[in-house]
């Protein structure tokens with residue numbers, strides 16, 4: 152019987168394999184963390200071979216826990232941390248360098264170099280993206296400039312470029328070099344109109360076409376998997392935030408979700424044509440299901456959200472586990488005037504300030520670690536409020552409801568504060584594994600396991616809701632404090 156769908160969720164901090172039943176409910180899950188390699192300030196790398204090993208281990212782990220075998224899976228989907236950039240040898244499959252992670256800032260000097268000629272406006276028109284260290288193109292340029300022989304071999308096609316989806320698909324399918332259009336839309340190399348690599352952009356960044364994967368739909372059969380998923384069709388791939396959009400069934404224009412993980416990513420479905428932002432948001436591909444027309448989204452990306460909780464745990468030792476932050480923060484009635492701006496990689500949307508750095512503001516002798524914990528949680532909410540405000544202005548209508556998911560949504564204090572600061576209700580579905588669910592939906596639709604978008608929308612059920620309860624004056628006072636702190640974080644790094 153093939154009554155289940157599998158999804159690999161390869162995230163910034165961990166890799167999960169989740170098995171879903173036909174109601175979209177989690178049957179079982181296995182998870183492995185991988186090393187965050189930080190060789191210099193601002194540099195963040197992953198070992199791609201460790202990621203592949205963890206992927207295999209989580210699949211084996213989840214199948215064993217559920218007492219299932221690969222033959223029980225009708226299809227498998229892949230979803231992944233986006234923009235993270237890899238090069239590997241076509242013959243041996245060996246990576247040429249550690250993967251350069253999306254939040255890595257080493258290419259700031261390249262951003263400056265490429266900013267000088269005024270091409271950034273054209274880049275934004277074609278790709279929907281600002282010229283920033285976040286996206287893949289400059290990471291790839293850096294690899295070509297720093298890894299001996301990489302460029303010459305890429306030109307010959309013996310070295311391949313890919314984001315993490317490509318890397319996993321290549322390993323699963325015995326060497327098929329493919330990517331999906333949502334991941335490609337984060338490279339600064341794909342045109343949002345044609346959904347193909349763009350000659351003008353390739354020339355601009357001097358990227359050889361021979362090293363690029365073929366761009367596919369988010370939902371189509373990519374190939375049959377090798378062990379440990381022997382023979383299972385790999386039938387869906389999406390960047391993780393787009394997968395969450397689909398997993399949250401935000402299928403109608405105007406519907407939006409926010410995922411609170413390492414970072415925070417607010418995406419709104421904007422329908423069948425790309426909508427340019429006037430407020431510092433990104434225009435991105437939402438999803439492309441088979442031969443259906445592509446669906447676009449506006450996105451607000453925040454680099455540091457849950458990562459700040461981890462930082463309090465690992466770098467300051469303020470808490471022993473992420474969960475401990477909630478009781479600590481709750482032990483004080485408010486932030487006591489303390490604000491924490493986690494601009495560790497500069498600030499992404501809507502400000503795009505690479506020169507910002509993290510700070511804690513408003514400290515007095517009265518401040519305790521509980522105020523710092525509270526300020527760290529509130530930072531995710533304030534950053535989301537900035538995105539929501541920009542999105543409402545772009546869309547010409549306020550957000551009526553925000554669907555939420557990701558690890559931080561377990562934090563009740565944060566979610567209530569978020570509803571208060573947004574002045575809009577939050578709704579969390581029965582499963583917060585919506586990222587993996589989106590990849591499962593994409594794969595399931597491609598093989599007919601689920602029949603239509605309506606079929607998957609019918610699975611969405613609200614399990615928890617937070618309603619706003621804060622007065623306007625208090626909301627304005629708190630947000631003003633945040634804005635003052637952000638102003639002070641700007642221009643730190645010059």
Ligand SMILES: Nc1ncnc2c1ncn2[C@@H]1O[C@H](COP(=O)(O)OP(=O)(O)O)[C@@H](O)[C@H]1O
Nearest residue numbers: 162164412413457458460473474557558559562
């Ligand atoms: N109860 C909690 N309160 C605050 N942050 C949390 C809590 N639980 C998890 N987190 C944070 O959420 C992140 C994990 O969420 P997850 O959705 O698994 O992220 P990712 O997919 O980016 O790896 C971590 O950064 C962790 O510190």
Ligand SMILES: O=P(O)(O)OC[C@H](O)CO
Nearest residue numbers: 162163232233412413414
């Ligand atoms: O791995 P996550 O969930 O933190 O997501 C990372 C994003 O895809 C980066 O753009």
